[in-house]
Amino acid sequence: MLEQSDLLAIRRIASKANPKIKAWASLADKPARRALGLTLAEGRRLVADALARGRDSRFEPRAFLVSDAGAAHAEAGGLFEMARGLGIECFSLSDPCYEKISRLGAPEGIALVCGLPAREDLVALAAEGIWLVADGVQDPGNAGALARTALAAGAAGCLFLDGVDPTSPKFLRGSMGAAFALACPAIAAGEFVRLRPSLPLRLVAAVSGNGAVDYRLLDRRPPLGIVVGGEKGISDNILDLADERIHIPLQGGVESLNLAVAAGVLLFSGETGGAP
Numbered sequence: 677m678l679e680q681s682d683l684l685a686i687r688r689i690a691s692k693a694n695p696k697i698k699a700w701a702s703l704a705d706k707p708a709r710r711a712l713g714l715t716l717a718e719g720r721r722l723v724a725d726a727l728a729r730g731r732d733s734r735f736e737p738r739a740f741l742v743s744d745a746g747a748a749h750a751e752a753g754g755l756f757e758m759a760r761g762l763g764i765e766c767f768s769l770s771d772p773c774y775e776k777i778s779r780l781g782a783p784e785g786i787a788l789v790c791g792l793p794a795r796e797d798l799v800a801l802a803a804e805g806i807w808l809v810a811d812g813v814q815d816p817g818n819a820g821a822l823a824r825t826a827l828a829a830g831a832a833g834c835l836f837l838d839g840v841d842p843t844s845p846k847f848l849r850g851s852m853g854a855a856f857a858l859a860c861p862a863i864a865a866g867e868f869v870r871l872r873p874s875l876p877l878r879l880v881a882a883v884s885g886n887g888a889v890d891y892r893l894l895d896r897r898p899p900l901g902i903v904v905g906g907e908k909g910i911s912d913n914i915l916d917l918a919d920e921r922i923h924i925p926l927q928g929g930v931e932s933l934n935l936a937v938a939a940g941v942l943l944f945s946g947e948t949g950g951a952p
Contacts, residue, residue, distance in 0.1 A: 686756075686766040692776050696767070700741070700777040700789060706841050709792065714738065716845045718780060718787045720751045725853030726788050727758040733856040735790035735848070739765040743774035746785020755786060779845060792843050798835070798861055802877045805832025805898050808939055809879070811865065811914045812906035813839040820850020821936035822904070823860055829943035832898075833859030837868050837914065839906055865914060872917050877901045881910055881918035882942055884932075888923035891942055902942050904935060 689697060702708035703716045715735065717726055723740075726733050740759035742752055747768070759766055769777075774785050808826040813819045819840040826834040840847050842860040851860075863871075872879075877899035882891070903910055903918065915921075924933065924941055933941070 686768050688768045689773055690770040692773055694773070697769075697773050697776055703777075703789075704779050704845065706844065709841075709843050713792050715790055715792060715843045715848065716777065716787055717790055717848050718778060718845060719784050719849065720749060720755065720786050722849060722853055723755055723786050723788050724751065724758075726790060726856050727755060727762065729856050730762050733790070734793045734859070735843075735856055737762060737764050737788050738791050739767060739789040741767050741769055741774070741777075741787045741789065743769045743783075743785030744771050746774070746783075749784065749786065752786060759788075793859075796859065796861060798863065798871060799874050799876070801833060801859060801861070802835075802875045802901065803899055805900075806830075806896065806943070807832050807877060807899075807901045808834045808943060809837065809901045809903040810834060810839060810906065811837045811903055811910045812908055813904075813935070814906060816840050816844060816846035817850045818906070818935050820847055820852065820854070822939055823847075823851040823854040823858055825936050825940045825943060827854040827858040829940065831858070831943055833861070835868075835901070836860065836862040838865040838911075865911060869913055869917065875901075878919050879903060879917055880920045880922050881915050882938065883910065883915070883921050883923055885923050888921040891922040891924050891945060894920070894922050894945075896945075902939075904939050904942070906935070 699712060700716060703714055709715050717723060726737050746752055756766060774783060808822060808831055810822050823834045836842055842855060842862050848855050879901045880894060881903040903914060924938060
């Protein structure tokens with residue numbers, strides 16, 4: 677927990693009308709995140725992951741926030757010391773102030789304000805490794821699970837088309853820290869179609885049967901992009917770009933797999949650095 681002497685040594689914000697509180701509360705909305713170049717990572721575990729990566733985090737920690745209730749958590753003191761060690765600003769917030777910036781039903785009272793990743797050249801990024809390409813995945817929890825799966829499998833990144841915003845606090849929570857380590861760019865499907873001739877990767881689409889190749893026969897030499905579909909499946913304009921279609925044979929009368937489970941099967945089959 678945070679000692680009273682620590683709380684007295686950092687900046688206190690007790691008014692919900694404070695400009696910083698208003699700015700941090702606005703980070704729930706994409707336009708505000710883009711305008712300010714910031715997002716919010718909430719919860720002890722997420723904050724610990726970001727601080728552990730420090731300046732190497734893809735979302736650079738900018739400010740450490742702790743509410744009166746959050747200061748009582750056992751981990752609060754250690755997280756504060758990590759933040760102070762990185763030289764970032766630390767703020768003590770009244771509980772009403774913290775509740776204004778939080779979108780959680782039961783907030784823990786510990787958060788980081790983080791800078792957004794710099795925009796990267798997708799053509800250059802796609803030149804190496806195996807990528808998971810998620811088409812139309814709208815749910816932040818599903819998208820975050822895909823990012824965790826991709827990171828665990830050693831993928832180069834997770835590209836989101838016409839889906840979730842990977843800078844949103846909900847996505848960061850869903851990724852459980854994976855977004856701090858893994859490239860997770862997002863572009864419109866139309867932009868991806870336009871860029872496709874310039875992208876050096878082979879593109880394979882994961883679909884249900886209908887003549888698709890068994891995923892275990894896939895040539896996994898990178899650069900490779902494995903496309904999975906969201907709630908409505910892979911859109912036709914993205915399917916048309918695929919060099920190959922693969923499927924996961926299912927048994928026991930099972931008709932489909934959870935999206936993250938299917939992505940895990942595809943990414944963990946064989947080594948990511950070469951053919952099976």
